[in-house]
Amino acid sequence: MILHSRTVSLLALGALGAICLPGCSSEDKPEQALKPLALKEQVSNIVKSADGYAVNWAGVLSNANPWHFGEHVVATVVGHDARGTEVVRMDQPLDAVPPGGSLAFTGQATSAEKPAKVTIQYRPAKWRPAARIASAFQRFPISRTQTLRQKDGTYLITGYVGNPYQLPASSLVVNALLRDKAGKLLAGGSTFVDDVKAGSPPRFILTIGGLPASTKVAKTEISARTWGSTGRPYEDLALGGAMPVHTVKPTTEPFAVDRSTEVVTQHKE
Incomplete structure (x- = not known):
């Protein structure tokens, strides 16, 4: 009788252990796969x-991952002639792509022969979790912009770039993309501005050339970002805090009596 009880107990313990193994496993669950950048x-x-021949290009990379920076991205620009022979190749290191955001980039190379086709590819990004949520990485405001077509067919673009953060931005890249009436990307150009402080937006000037004479530009899309292959400069600004939205003191006199307290008192009576 005692032997039978021990056998039943052992069988019960074995069954309990088998049930517990899947749920009590200490192994970490695999991380969710991150989506690759999209050109x-x-x-x-x-x-x-x-x-x-001067080869000019522009592109836009998109990051669909809301919690990670895409870092150490390199674009490879390749040009082939009409026979399919490679005539120009350039690797262009790009700045970090912010979480849930996009990255506009432009570049230029020289080719001894005229390319018939130019393509842009990129190496996969290295992913790093962001120190703040995506909404903490605010846009750098662009104001007072002008796009002027010059006599030689180039476009002169000017404006001012602001800083929404309390800490100064040591260096920012300003990108301008030209689009037609339908929104199609036509060309782009870039420049740098240094020591950008809140409340003192510096002026930027850049030139975009290489467009056919028949090109009709309908819109200029301008953006600014921190410079560097990692997101550290952007994170440092975000961790330092954004400037308050309202910085002007109210000019009206305060109420002599708190109206909310008065309403509550009357309601009780």
Whole structure:
């Protein structure tokens, strides 16, 4: 009788252990796979130059991951002639792509022969969790912009870039993308501004060339971002805090009596 009881107990313990194993496992669950960056748009223009041909390009990378920076991204620009022979190749290190955001980039290279086709590819990003939520990475405001077509067919773009954060931004990249009436990307250009402090927006000036004479530009899309292959500069600004939205003291006199207290008192009576 005692032997039978011990056998039943052992069988019960074995069954309990089998049930507990899947739920009590200490192994960590695999992390959710991150989505790769997406090259949403790309365009290139080729013009004759003193050294051969100037190849200009612009593109937009999108990051669908709301909690991670896409870092150490490198774009590879390749041009082939009409026979399919490679005539130009350039690796362009890009700035970090913010969480849930996008990255506009532009570049230029010189080719001895005229490319018939130019393509942009990129190496996969290295992902790093962001120190703040996506909404903490605010846009750098752009104001008082002008787009002026010059006599030589180039476009002169000017404006001012602000800083929404309390800490100064040591260096920002300003990108301008030209679009037609339908929103199609036509060309782009970039420049740098340094020591950008809140309340003192510096002026930027850049030139975009290489467009055909028949091109009709309907819109200029301008954005600014921190410079560097990692998101650390952007994170440092966000961790330092944003400037308060309302910085002007009210000019009206305060109420002599708190109206909310008065209403509550009357309601009780």
